[in-house]
Amino acid sequence: MPAYLKLDHIDKTFTRGSASTEVLKDINLTIDQGEYVSIIGHSGCGKSTLLNIVAGLTTTTMGCVLLEDREVNSPGPDRAVVFQNHSLLPWLTVYENVRLGVDKVFASSKNRSERDAWTMHNLNLVQMAHARDKRPAEISGGMKQRVGIARALAMEPKVLLLDEPFGALDALTRAHLQDSVMALHQKLGNTILMITHDVDEAVLLSDRIVMMTNGPSARIGEVLDVPLARPRKRLELSTNAAYLKCRLRVLEFLYERHRFVEAA
């Protein structure tokens, strides 16, 4: 069976004038349908660049991204992104922010009332229907991120791309939102690619963890399978041997073998 999402020999070099920096080198990764894959690495290792490449927001220097065996090299709703800073449009209400994508993606396949119902359905999925008429400035950071997730889900993406979606949130809100994302993944079976720098988050949420070496010329250092049954419970896992082992593996990778070098 061909891979659902395939990153094929991706190189990325940023060129500015005569100076050029190689950010990513020879990235190969295949992701199956319904899989939850995290990419973890120190800041500056190019993991966000990699996600932007999959999203089509950045072009590759070499190699390509294949989604269901077709090359994708420009942004599109089949690879919806949940941005780190939510990126909701401040002049639109919560509802309108989600509706913007719905109207585009289902312009021909759904009529007005179906699009309205679909928008509300997705707001309900993230428990934000109550705030439909609020503007982003009037809701909390966690709520904004929920709306960001609803906006992405509402486009019915083939792959959901999460760019450090919980990075800007406090620890309690983050845990709450992680549980929500896990429940949504369980319910909808989305294929998810997530960028993170949080080891616990990666182990808790992922089926596989892709560990990146430090840049420049970052590569995939190691790919770790997380053999934990779903649904996962945060509290039970904290004493689970398999969980702890996975966590240790990632920590070892990040802090022993590929320690963050300040000057790099």
Next chain:
Amino acid sequence: MNMSAMKTAPVTSVPASSAPVVAMTPKRPPRMDTYIKAAKETAARVVPPLIVLALLMLFWELVCRRAGSTLPPPSRVYKETKELIFDPFFDHGGIDKGLFWHLSASLQRVAFGYSLAAVAGIALGTLVGQSIWAMRGLDPIFQVLRTIPPLAWLPLSLAAFRDGQPSAIFVIFITSIWPIIINTAVGIRNIPQDYRNVAAVVQLNPLEFFWKIMIPAAAPYIFTGLRIGIGLSWLAIVAAEMLIGGVGIGFFIWDAWNSSHISEIILALFYVGIIGFVLDRMIAGLAKIVTRGTALN
């Protein structure tokens, strides 16, 4: 710019009674209290400028009252312009009209010239903000042209249009377009990459991007330009009308000077000031509505 007009009333209501009764959730403060509070707040904003105004009038009256003063005191201004104040709608033909007609003629010219400037300015500003080559080509020219004083354009436009009316409108246009172009361009250039990314993922087409992302995102900047522009056009129309003649508040002032009706000049200046202020507030109000409170003012 900041008028701090958004002071919301604190909604604390303290039950004044100290009787030993069971505490209940405080009811909404009686309607009367809300009115009194609102009245107090209005008074706090309105009374200080009124006091200052009264003091200034008093000072003016005292200075200009003595014999031999070149300018009339406010009492005489009022006496001499009573007719103009209370009957702004008379029309004796020619330029012998009430102030309403003069002001509305001026406002019409401003409306024409300014609307054209707004449309052209936002379009050009978008072009310059969006395209690096348009910016490189046009920006230096704009920077030179915008320093030309409004009245310097008047002879040229009179030569081109051979008529006062379109010339005056052109002067308004050319005066107010620069701040609109420049602010729009800055606003467009400052659209966060995030919004562009969102638009790219949703796959908005260029037209949708313009209406749904660019204009709202740049709206606070655009309205800053529009406010500067309306102020400048009101400045320019009075000067331009002095030269082109005909009906209009500018020529009214010039005419009053030629017939030594100093009081009428003062009255006209008062109206010019008030209308300039109202125009500015109108654009600010529009900005507030359109940008839903995210404007920079």
